[in-house]
Amino acid sequence: MSEKTSGAVSKLQLSTPEISPKTVSKLITLKVKRYDPDAGRYKLSIYRISVTRFDTVLDALLKVVRDQDHTLSVRYSCRMGICGSCAMMINGVPRLACMTNAISLGDVIEIEPLKNFPPVKDLFVDMDQMFRKHRSVKPWLIRRDEEEQFTAKKEYLQKPEEVDAYRLFSTCIKCGACMAACPTVASNPDFLGPMVLAQAYRWSADSRDEGAHIRFDIVDNPNGVFGCHFAGACSAVCPKNSDPALAIQLLRKSILRGKR
Incomplete structure (x- = not known):
């Protein structure tokens, strides 16, 4: 994952592909760039997780926390696009994880903390x-x-x-x-x-x-x-x-x- 953010984010990057009605669930890969405050650097964690056609990126991350890695820190609250807590970089674009469909992003999703904010831990940033x-x-x-x-x-x-x-x-x-x-x-x-x-x-x-x-x-x-x-x-x-x-x-x- 790139360390730098593009100067402008195009509308094409924000488009969401159509999801086939036949798609019930799918195995995807999450590549999560996490900040380790003890080491003072980032590390990459890779998870394979099954998501349904209705799951958001936040849903996928919470499944990881529940079933695979209890140490992964994710900030969230309302889960409905109101509080703004779960903003993060998703495939290089700043988005709300709770409003971003997971399956529509393909087989591999790259996730990292918001750019331009000091990292605190994993996907947490200091605002x-x-x-x-x-x-x-x-x-x-x-x-x-x-x-x-x-x-x-x-x-x-x-x-x-x-x-x-x-x-x-x-x-x-x-x-x-x-x-x-x-x-x-x-x-x-x-x-x-x-x-x-x-x-x-x-x-x-x-x-x-x-x-x-x-x-x-x-x-x-x-x-x-x-x-x-x-x-x-x-x-x-x-x-x-x-x-x-x-x-x-x-x-x-x-x-x-x-x-x-």
Whole structure:
């Protein structure tokens, strides 16, 4: 398995072949690149496992943990594409293991931890830096009236078109797939990254928010919105089709227009 991530992830890589209705179960090979914290290096574990046509990659990994190797560490929670916990590299592409059909990927599936994150153990990665960056852009509603900020006196109703301004970007589940696919994150650890910048726009585009100018000041620099080279890999791999690349361009446009 390659140590490097391609600059952009093509749509072809993300296509899923049709599964024959006649396929009941199949024996596949999982090649799992695991990080060993004691040795400070990666090692490759190979497993042969039987999967059904309905099994996901996460199902296959959990079968391995249950039946073959209790030491394999896998992070997961909801199993339904909501929590974002099980994001990992699957055949070189950042995906949610719980939403990726196993049989459709062929006889051999290569699995490794998310790129661009410090490894912790096996398929676990450390996401602390991503969430620190996320918090830095103040991903919440900001009101000029401090009392109103914490003790609202009324509901802030929105028209459908006001919700539409940010609805697409509010579906982000913070799984880190876009960060793993981003070539700028790979080359510049100080770059805020697509998830963070997209959320900066999501909250700034909210009609109830009065803190866009604060976020603009935070992201208006080479490590912020102007560090994006617009490879589009982030949107290509987003499991929720949240389109962070579009959000970044809208954020850049807002800053350049001086919309405060």
